[in-house]
Amino acid sequence: MSGAPLLSIENLQVHFRTPDGVNRAVDGVSFAIGSGETLAIVGESGCGKSVTSMSILRLLPEPPARIAGAIKFEGKNLLDLPNSAMRKIRGNDISVIFQEPMTSLNPVLTVGRQIGETLRLHQGLSRRAAEERAVEMLTLVGIPEPRRRVREYPHQLSGGMRQRVMIAIALACSPKLLIADEPTTALDVTIQAQILDLMRDLKARVGAAIMLITHDLGVVAEVADRVVVMYAGRKVEEAPVRDLFRAPRHPYTRGLMGAVPKLGAVEHGGDERLAEIPGMVPSLKGRIEGCVFAGRCPDVTDLCRAYAPALEPKAPGHLAACHYAPKDALAA
Amino acid sequence: MLGYIGRRILATIPVMAVVGLFVFSLLYFAPGDPAAIIAGDQASPEDIIRIRATLGLDRPFLVRFGEWSWHILHGDLGTSIFTNLPVTTMIGQRVQPTVSLMLVTLVFAIAVAVPLGVVAAWKAGSLIDRLVMGLAVTGFSVPVFVVGYILAYVFALQLGWLPVQGYTPIEQGLWPWLSHLILPAVTLGLVYIALIARVTRATMLDVLSQDYVRTARAKGLAQGPVLFVHALKNAAVPIVTVIGIGIALLIGGAVVTETVFAIPGLGRLTVDAILRRDYPIIQGIVLLFSFVYVLVNLAIDLFYTLLDPRIRY
Amino acid sequence: MTATVAPFPDRVPQAGAPPGGLPKAPPPPGLAVAAPLPDVIPVRKHRGKVWTYVRRNPTIVVGGVMLLIVFLMALLAPWLGTVDPTALAPAKRTRMPSAQYWFGTDMLGRDVYSRVVYGARVSLLVGFAVAFLASVAGLAVGLVSGMVRWLDGVVMRVVDGMMSIPPILLAIALMALTRGSVQNVIIAITIAEIPRVARLVRGVVLSLREQPYVEAAVTTGTRMPAIIWRHILPNTLAPMTVQATYICASAMITEAILSFIGAGVPPSTPSWGNIMAEGRALWQVKFYIILFPAIFLSMTVLAVNLVGDGLRDALDPRMAKDV
Numbered sequence: 001m002s003g004a005p006l007l008s009i010e011n012l013q014v015h016f017r018t019p020d021g022v023n024r025a026v027d028g029v030s031f032a033i034g035s036g037e038t039l040a041i042v043g044e045s046g047c048g049k050s051v052t053s054m055s056i057l058r059l060l061p062e063p064p065a066r067i068a069g070a071i072k073f074e075g076k077n078l079l080d081l082p083n084s085a086m087r088k089i090r091g092n093d094i095s096v097i098f099q100e101p102m103t104s105l106n107p108v109l110t111v112g113r114q115i116g117e118t119l120r121l122h123q124g125l126s127r128r129a130a131e132e133r134a135v136e137m138l139t140l141v142g143i144p145e146p147r148r149r150v151r152e153y154p155h156q157l158s159g160g161m162r163q164r165v166m167i168a169i170a171l172a173c174s175p176k177l178l179i180a181d182e183p184t185t186a187l188d189v190t191i192q193a194q195i196l197d198l199m200r201d202l203k204a205r206v207g208a209a210i211m212l213i214t215h216d217l218g219v220v221a222e223v224a225d226r227v228v229v230m231y232a233g234r235k236v237e238e239a240p241v242r243d244l245f246r247a248p249r250h251p252y253t254r255g256l257m258g259a260v261p262k263l264g265a266v267e268h269g270g271d272e273r274l275a276e277i278p279g280m281v282p283s284l285k286g287r288i289e290g291c292v293f294a295g296r297c298p299d300v301t302d303l304c305r306a307y308a309p310a311l312e313p314k315a316p317g318h319l320a321a322c323h324y325a326p327k328d329a330l331a332a
Numbered sequence: 333m334l335g336y337i338g339r340r341i342l343a344t345i346p347v348m349a350v351v352g353l354f355v356f357s358l359l360y361f362a363p364g365d366p367a368a369i370i371a372g373d374q375a376s377p378e379d380i381i382r383i384r385a386t387l388g389l390d391r392p393f394l395v396r397f398g399e400w401s402w403h404i405l406h407g408d409l410g411t412s413i414f415t416n417l418p419v420t421t422m423i424g425q426r427v428q429p430t431v432s433l434m435l436v437t438l439v440f441a442i443a444v445a446v447p448l449g450v451v452a453a454w455k456a457g458s459l460i461d462r463l464v465m466g467l468a469v470t471g472f473s474v475p476v477f478v479v480g481y482i483l484a485y486v487f488a489l490q491l492g493w494l495p496v497q498g499y500t501p502i503e504q505g506l507w508p509w510l511s512h513l514i515l516p517a518v519t520l521g522l523v524y525i526a527l528i529a530r531v532t533r534a535t536m537l538d539v540l541s542q543d544y545v546r547t548a549r550a551k552g553l554a555q556g557p558v559l560f561v562h563a564l565k566n567a568a569v570p571i572v573t574v575i576g577i578g579i580a581l582l583i584g585g586a587v588v589t590e591t592v593f594a595i596p597g598l599g600r601l602t603v604d605a606i607l608r609r610d611y612p613i614i615q616g617i618v619l620l621f622s623f624v625y626v627l628v629n630l631a632i633d634l635f636y637t638l639l640d641p642r643i644r645y
Numbered sequence: 646m647t648a649t650v651a652p653f654p655d656r657v658p659q660a661g662a663p664p665g666g667l668p669k670a671p672p673p674p675g676l677a678v679a680a681p682l683p684d685v686i687p688v689r690k691h692r693g694k695v696w697t698y699v700r701r702n703p704t705i706v707v708g709g710v711m712l713l714i715v716f717l718m719a720l721l722a723p724w725l726g727t728v729d730p731t732a733l734a735p736a737k738r739t740r741m742p743s744a745q746y747w748f749g750t751d752m753l754g755r756d757v758y759s760r761v762v763y764g765a766r767v768s769l770l771v772g773f774a775v776a777f778l779a780s781v782a783g784l785a786v787g788l789v790s791g792m793v794r795w796l797d798g799v800v801m802r803v804v805d806g807m808m809s810i811p812p813i814l815l816a817i818a819l820m821a822l823t824r825g826s827v828q829n830v831i832i833a834i835t836i837a838e839i840p841r842v843a844r845l846v847r848g849v850v851l852s853l854r855e856q857p858y859v860e861a862a863v864t865t866g867t868r869m870p871a872i873i874w875r876h877i878l879p880n881t882l883a884p885m886t887v888q889a890t891y892i893c894a895s896a897m898i899t900e901a902i903l904s905f906i907g908a909g910v911p912p913s914t915p916s917w918g919n920i921m922a923e924g925r926a927l928w929q930v931k932f933y934i935i936l937f938p939a940i941f942l943s944m945t946v947l948a949v950n951l952v953g954d955g956l957r958d959a960l961d962p963r964m965a966k967d968v
Contacts, residue, residue, distance in 0.1 A: 015685040028682045059549055066685045090552035098550075103543040108565045108640055118551045153641045169551065287682075303676070310677035323676060350806020358818055469954065473947035475898045477905055477921065478939040485932055496929070584813030588902055602814075603906045606821050618818050622810045629809075 004075060005032035006209050007056070007094075007177055012069040014048070014055050021285040025051045027233040028069075033177065038203070038210040040224035040241070042217060042256065046281055048233040049213045053179045056211075057090050073177070092122040095170040099182035101162035105154035111138075111165050112150030118172045137168040141198060160191035167198065174206050181213045196222055217256060221245060226317075229253050232281055232292040235311065239318040249320035251297050291323070299324060340633055344626050351622045352404065355615045356397050362611050404619070410612035414605075419616040423598065429499045430597035433520065433589065434582055436513045441521035441528060442575065448525070449532025449571075450559050453540060456533075464529060471526025476585045480519040480592035487515060497594040512595075520589045524578050531574040535567040542566070568639040576632040583621045705955025711948035715941075719765035730759040730915040742933055749933050751923050760915040761938050767916035768897045768945060771831055775896035776889040778835045783842020784885065788873060790843065791850025801847070804840040812837040816899055820908040827910050830903055834896045845888055849881045883960040890953030894946045901942055917942040 014026040026048040033039045041049050054060050055067050058078060071078045073094065078086065095118075098104040106114060115137055116130030125133060131150060138146035141164040154162055163183065170178055180199065184192040200223055203210055212224060220227055220241065227244045229237040229252065237250040248254045279296035282288055291297070291304040303323055311321040315328040375383075384390045403410070409419035452464035488496040494515055500508040539545065540563055548562040590599035598617055605613035636643045718725065733753050742749040749757050790800040807815070819833035853859050859876050867875075903909030904918025905925070912919055917938040924934030 013682065013685050017686050022684070022686045024682075024685075028679075057550055059546060068683070068685045087552045087554060090550055092552055096547075096550045098543060098547060100543050104547045106544040106548065106562050106566070107642055108568075109562070117553070121552055155642050166547075169547075303673075307676060308679040310679040312677050321679065346802045347805045347809055350803050351809055354806065354810065355818075358822065362822055469947065469950050470943075473894065473950050474943040475901050475939075475946070477902070478935075478943060481928055481932075481935050481939070485928070489929060580811040583811040584902075587813065587817070588906065591906055602817065603908075606817060606906065606908045609821065611821065614818055614821050618810060618814055621814055625811065626809045 006035045006037075006074065007211075008032035008070075008072045009052070009056070010070040010072065012052065012055065012071065013067070014051050014060065015066050015068075017064045017066070018285070024284045024287070025233055026055070027284075029230070029233070029235045030069075031228050031235060031238060033209050033211055035176070036203075036207055036209055038212060038223055038225045040212045040214060040220040040227045041230060042214055042220055042227060043230035044215060044256075044281060047230045049215075049230055050181055052230075053096070053181055053211065053213055056179065057094060057096060058086055059090075088122070091118045091169075091175075092173045093175055094177045094179065095173070095175040096179045096181060097163070097166050097170050097183045099185050101159055101166055104166055105162055107154055110151055110153060111157070115150075115165070115169050115172055118169055122173045133172065134168075137172055138165070140171075140202070141165070141168045143168075160188070160194065163191075163195055164198065167195070167202065171202055171206055171208070175208050177211065178203070178208045179211045179213070182215070183212075184219060185214070185216065192219075199223070229256070232288065233284055234292055234321065235319075236293065236322070237318075237320045239315075239320075243315065243318050247315075247318075249314045249318065249325040250293075250322050251299055252293050253320075255296075255298075291321075293322075337634060340630060344630055347626055348623065351619065351626075352401055353397065355619050356400050358615055358618075359611045360393060360396070362609075409616040409619070412610055412613050414608045414610045414613075419612050422601065422613060423616055423620060426596060426598045426601045428501060428597075429595045430586055430590070430599060432499075432502065432509065433513055433516055433586060433595060433597060434579075436510070437517040437521045437524065437582060438575075440517050441524040444521070445525040445528035446532050446564075446571065449529040450536055450564060452529065452533040453536030454555070454559055456537060461533075464533070468526040468530045471522045474522070476519060476523065476588045477592050479522050480516070480589055483515050483519055484593065499593075499595045499597070512593075516589050516593045516595060519592070520582060520585045523581050523585060527578045527581065528571065528574060532567065532571050535570045536563055539563045539566045565639075569636055569643075572632055572635065572639065576629045579625055579628055583625065702955050702959065704951040705959065708948045708951025708953075708955060711944060712952060715765050715945045715948065716769065718762055719769050722762045722766065725762055728756050728759050730755060730763040731913055749931070751920070751934050752927065753923075757920065757934060757937055760920050761917070761941055763915045764917040764920060764938060765941065765945070767827060767910060767914060768900065768942065770827065771834070771900040772893040772897040772945075772949065774831045775834045775838060776893035778831070779838040779842055779892050779896075780885055780889045782835065783839045784846050784881065786839065786843035787846025787881075788850060788877065791847040791854070791877075792869065792873070797847075800843075804843050807837075807840040808844070812895075813899060813902060816903060817906070817908055820903055825909055825911045827914065830900055830909050833903075834899050837899070838892050838896065842885065842888060842892070845884060846881055849884060850877055853877055853880055887953055887957045887960060890949055890956060894949040894953065897942065897946050897949070 008030075009032070010030050012026055012029045013024070016023040016025055029048070029052060031039070041052065043049055051060070055065075056071055056073075056078065058067075060067070067079060069079075073089065078089070081089070105111070112131050112134040115134035116125070116127070119125045119130045119133050120127065134150050135146045138149055143149055143161055143164055149157070149161075154165070157165065167183075183199065184195050196219065199210070202208075210223075212219070214220060224241045226240050227238065228235055229244075229250065231252050237244070237248070237253050239249075244253065245257070248257060282292065282295055289308075290306050291300075291309055294300050294304045297304065301323075307323070309321045309323045311319050312325075312327070314320050314325050381390075389396075407420060409423070411418055412422055415422065448464050448467075452461040455461050484496055487493050495512050498512060500512050502509040536559075540559075544566075545558060545563055548558045553562070586597065587599035587602050589595070590597045591603055594600075598621075601613060602617050604610075605617070733755060751757055751760070786800060786804070790797045790804075810818075815837040816833045819836060820829065823829045823833075853876060854863075856876075859872065862872050862876065900909060900916065901918030901921070904916050905922045907922060909918055910916045912923070920938040921935045924931065924938075928935050
């Protein structure tokens with residue numbers, strides 16, 4: 001990473017007003033993504049990964065959500081942009097692939113129309129030209145018989161094909177940043193591998209940076225350059241992918257890795273699910289005193305319960321928020 | 333597809349048979365003996381029995397029902413007791429005002445209610461939403477004739493913008509025709525608007541929480557296309573369904589609206605027939621309206637395939 | 646802290662006071678402690694229980710209070726400064742509203758205020774009687790249809806047929822058969838409303854019959870009445886109560902419509918529909934004869950509808966957002 005990052009998130013807080021209190025879904029998260037980089041964000045469900053990605057595109061309804069902090073894309077704070085300017089970024093400079101290919105496509109519009117719509121909107125293509133491009137995009141994402149498929153409806157396609165269509169929509173305008181929110185979770189294992197290959201392949205061609213949100217460490221090991229680990233709305237660890245797998249510093253990260261196959265060993269198709277960590281994610285209603293992981297940490301002390309650890313460099317490029325994480329001499 | 337249409341059409345036969353049975357029973361159980369009326373005051377009991385026999389009134393219920401149905405199927409709805417004219421003729425004379433009123437109301441109500449419901453769902457919980465929902469509850473609560481009189485009093489009597497009452501056939505010009513229908517259509521449309529707006533809002537709320545709406549927003553689409561193309565198309569089936577079911581409200585309301593605005597339509601005919609106890613007319617109107625209602629909802633059922641590509645029969 | 650999105654003043658993060666009562670000891674030296682995070686949304690104060698209930702269920706409270714007022718009015722009619730609502734006084738015809746005749750007098754010199762107050766009795770009686778009778782009869786038909794398979798087809802065809810006759814038209818047709826009386830009006834409207842309740846109950850019964858615990862009860866030989874009493878009725882009650890309030894509201898309107906077109910309660914009985922029917926001929930000059938009963942009728946129906954909406958939200962939280 002050199003120069004200004006493509007996207008930098010600074011002290012992001014996303015809180016929701018609910019009938020029984022304020023839900024602090026994301027609380028003080030910062031990270032950056034460089035051009036062409038692949039950053040993975042991992043954590044259990046409900047840890048704030050998806051909320052973070054939704055707030056980048058400002059897709060959360062406000063209210064009940066309130067967002068504070070800064071989300072800088074190419075130097076501009078997206079949170080300050082008027083809606084019209086934000087719409088020009090969505091689907092054009094930054095696009096998203098959602099988790100559920102079954103429900104993320106509009107059931108009453110043809111596939112071609114849904115791909116072409118983005119092109120007509122952002123590149124001003126005519127209806128005819130947009131359909132031609134849609135056929136090209138379908139070919140690119142490896143859908144056979146694209147001329148027939150553009151006129152079909154989503155329910156006529158399989159899950160894997162629908163996710164390919166989603167990727168085609170996302171990449172239609174050659175975005176600078178692609179947010180992939182659990183892109184393979186809902187798919188069969190064999191299809192998962194195909195979709196990951198496709199994403200890597202297309203990334204190389206289009207040159208987009210990818211923000212990959214997943215709870216699947218196997219996927220992380222496959223494609224990510226750098227990893228951010230989130231827990232209970234906070235970033236608890238951040239490191240280059242090799243460092244993280246070689247020497248995880250935060251007990252939560254170690255817990256996640258408990259039953260995961262070693263780096264590069266995904267092909268055997270085993271169960272890459274996260275290890276069970278005893279206990280539950282704490283309620284995010286209201287503030288949490290002390291370390292957020294204290295309730296489930298095997299090595300918890302009174303110090304952890306009283307004082308929230310600061311996020312500190314523990315090794316070059318390696319941050320962790322734990323009072324007891326080993327710290328390399330070089331780090332400070 | 334063709335098989336489905338056939339089955340749906342066949343399924344309306346028992347429904348219409350029940351309606352027919354009900355309507356026939358109306359005359360059968362109606363107070364007053366037609367034979368005694370025809371025979372006059374001086375007739376002996378034997379005369380009445382003779383007349384009953386010639387009229388076929390002494391035969392069993394089912395035989396008479398069968399004969400009556402046979403006539404109906406051949407377009408014979410009987411003769412008005414009051415005017416002695418065929419019921420079909422009398423209905424025919426009154427059809428145009430009622431059809432005009434219903435069509436104008438239908439267009440007006442849909443044009444108002446659907447956007448209101450969409451906006452209310454989009455701004456759920458906001459002031460606009462509360463206003464629309466308040467309007468809907470009011471629409472359900474204020475009886476049609478109350479709305480009619482208040483509108484007529486304010487806009488026709490006090491302000492003089494529109495004619496107070498009456499009907500002008502469309503042959504005499506579009507504006508005279510329409511101007512007489514504006515107040516009645518608003519009156520009649522209010523309940524219908526309330527119904528459609530509520531269902532539109534509820535369905536849209538559900539649709540707007542769907543993943544594909546999020547996808548549409550993530551593409552950079554503006555609010556308008558998201559709401560009216562991506563979301564509304566998915567909400568179409570329940571909305572169209574309630575538009576069909578709500579026609580029953582329009583039919584019932586037309587009776588009252590025509591009375592308030594002195595429109596010489598089928599509703600007015602109904603009220604007159606009740607006051608004169610003209611049963612054949614009441615029968616004919618109930619039968620006709622029910623038939624139209626069943627047909628409209630049948631058509632809507634078949635229309636679903638065009639609205640949602642996932643529906644296949 | 647960087648700039649925030651919108652121009653709300655409370656949007657700017659403020660340093661929140663640390664929660665919890667006890668002052669904390671300073672951390673040991675050398676320990677890196679995270680800075681406290683600000684509150685993005687200001688913490689709201691809690692209000693009293695009653696106020697919270699009113700805030701969360703405004704419709705049921707407002708509707709309930711309005712309905713109570715109408716109830717009291719109907720009950721206490723003789724003591725509310727009324728005169729005999731049927732007393733004719735041809736000399737005092739069509740008087741404008743005044744201190745003596747609050748709502749004026751009608752064509753026959755009757756006091757409109759007294760007629761309106763007494764008219765509440767007819768509307769409430771018709772509304773609640775129809776709601777009760779249609780619910781009971783609809784429940785019976787729906788239960789039979791839902792539980793007895795071989796009858797289901799026949800009963801549902803009849804219900805479909807009755808439902809394809811617009812309800813007001815059905816009530817009008819029935820009223821054409823009989824003399825106008827409060828009792829006949831109640832019967833006619835009830836018959837028109839039964840099919841809707843029957844459909845609702847049958848739907849609940851059919852979905853419940855698929856439930857494992859009901860199937861288990863059937864296979865273990867529990868007798869039908871016991872199954873209905875223990876499993877079906879409790880689950881039918883909530884949707885039926887909501888439906889009954891809506892029927893009550895629509896019955897009041899139908900009664901007024903029937904009376905208005907001359908097919909309802911006899912003209913001598915003071916009912917809101919009747920008062921308006923009498924004002925019909927004079928509406929262009931004596932609008933108040935129609936206006937006052939119209940306001941009372943609309944407010945009462947509105948009250949019932951608000952209670953219905955509130956009940957629906959309270960009994961089925963899943964539906965609270967919808968319709």
